Structure formats: structure tokens, C-alpha cells
Amino acid sequence: MRDPAATLREHDLPVTAQRLAVLRAVSRHPHATADDLAERVRDDIGAISRQSVYNVLGVLTDKGILRRIQPADSPARYEDRIGDNHHHLVCRSCGRTEDVCCAVGEAPCLKAHTHHGFKIDEAEVIYWGTCPACQKSKRS
Amino acid sequence: MRDPAATLREHDLPVTAQRLAVLRAVSRHPHATADDLAERVRDDIGAISRQSVYNVLGVLTDKGILRRIQPADSPARYEDRIGDNHHHLVCRSCGRTEDVCCAVGEAPCLKAHTHHGFKIDEAEVIYWGTCPACQKSKRS
């Protein structure tokens, strides 16, 4: 992300230490959970409340500055790579999460047709599998 | 589902009133949540504990008799249409969930390639949109 403070201002959001620190943390640790990020931010600026982490992640996600992903059996994770409709690859046993380019055509991949009268706006894809480390430790 | 009792026996599961009632409820109300199902079962056989609903759904899912789906911002939902790798279409505002046939090729659609050394076993697709009822009520 170019300049976090400028990004905030562009979205009419007051620039606060908490928001800058959360943005830095997400940028440095993509796919981290709210709790992970809270710890990172505390290492960075000393302290932040749990609620503020949720507040910041909430508004930044609403504004489209961050993207929230919510795989099954995992708390929500956040990333700042947005607008390119990429997907995710998640390890079933440790939760490790990696980006995967859109497999089929352009964004929004899997062309948004209509079904049952729904107006479809996104096709979310999660690839489930086992990461290298977990493959090793499970094979016994 | 052909014969729920037979299905249970085929999987070496003792046949109980609770299991039969949960199977009936899932069959009659696909994509219902655990709480929904508990209510349905109570209407059906009079009573069941919350924990038993979770127990039954858990073992039946583990055995592959049911499938659990966990869209973001929704409690888990269950269905008994299994083995055909279909996907889901979820309404962002009311949670209504519909089945969608696999969009791309055979099951597991979106051929399981390898990425980052992961061994991929499933490609889960969720189409997000707005159902007809919510389109109407929001347009104002």
C-alpha cells in the first residue's frame, strides 16, 4: 500500500495511530486474524484495545481498503490485496492461507450468471487441502 | 434419502429416534442451521437436547451422510445431497441458500492442481448475491 495515511484521507477517514498500525500489520502479515493483528499492533505501537482492532478492521473492510475472508472453522482473516479477485488456498489442518490467482477467466471469475432470481455479485472460491508442513507431520 | 434407518446401519451407527428425526429434518429443510433443525425435530418427536443435535450432525457429517456448509456470517448449515460436488448461492442479506450445479467441468470441479506445495482436495465455491425477496425490499 502506497501511503496508508493518504489512503485513509482519500476515504474521508480521520488518520489515527491505531488505523495506521492496523494497516501496517495487515500489510506485513496478510491473512492474519484479528487477534494476530492485535498482537502485532501492540508490538508496534504499544497498545490497542480489542474493540479498536475490530472497529478499524470493520471500517476499512466496509470502505474496501481491506478484504475480509472467512474460511470455515477459522476466525476471519484480513488482507490488503484487493480489487484483483484472487482466491484462497487453505490448509485444513493448520489454517495456513495462500493466495491463488483466479483460475477461470477474468474477475469476477466464473461469470456471474443469474440463478433462482438472485442477483449474483461475487464468486468466492476456496481451495481446501494440506500444506507441505502438515503433509509431513501427518504421514506416519 | 432412501431409508434413513438402513443408511445408519450401513455406517455402523445404532439407529436412534434422534438420528432418524434429524435426518428427516435435514431432508425436509435443506440448508437449515442446527437451531432450525432442533426446532423441526422438536415439532416432530417432541424433544431433543441442543447437544444431541450437534452430536448427530457431527457424526453424520463425519460419516459423509450429511454435508456441512459454512458461509461467512452464518451458522453452519446442513444438507443431505452429497457426492455430486454442487455449490451454493447465498443471499447476502437474508442468508437464503440455494444449490447450484458445478459450473466448470466435473467433480471436483476446477481441477485440483497443486499450489505452494499444498495437496488440494476440494474446490469450494460460494456465489454471493441478493435473493429476489431482498432485491424487492431493498429497492426503495
Add this chain to the structure above:
DNA sequence: GGCTTTGTTTTGACAAAGTCTAAATCTTTA
């Protein structure tokens, strides 16, 4: 049919993730 073993169901406490509210504090802007 009655008994034993094994597995299921129930109850109640607990845990994780996130939301709500009101008071205190900080940003912005004039």
C-alpha cells in the same frame, strides 16, 4: 425374555469470536 456392554443422550458449565453501549479521548477544521 432378561442381562451386559457399548454407545448415545442429556445437562450444565465452558470457550471462542464478535457485537453493543456509554464514557473518555483524540482529529479535524475553523
Add this chain to the structure above:
DNA sequence: TAAAGATTTAGACTTTGTCAAAACAAAGCC
């Protein structure tokens, strides 16, 4: 620099689901 408005904080609360132990029921055996 001060006022207005938004953000941050603390703490209670909610939802969804799990754990553990005791009570109970199903299946097989005599």
C-alpha cells in the same frame, strides 16, 4: 486553540459451538 464530531476504550453481553460426566437406550448373548 477551541469546538464539534468521530474514534477509542472498557466491560458486559450474544451467538455458536464444545467438553465432561451422569443417565439412559440399543444390540448382542445367554
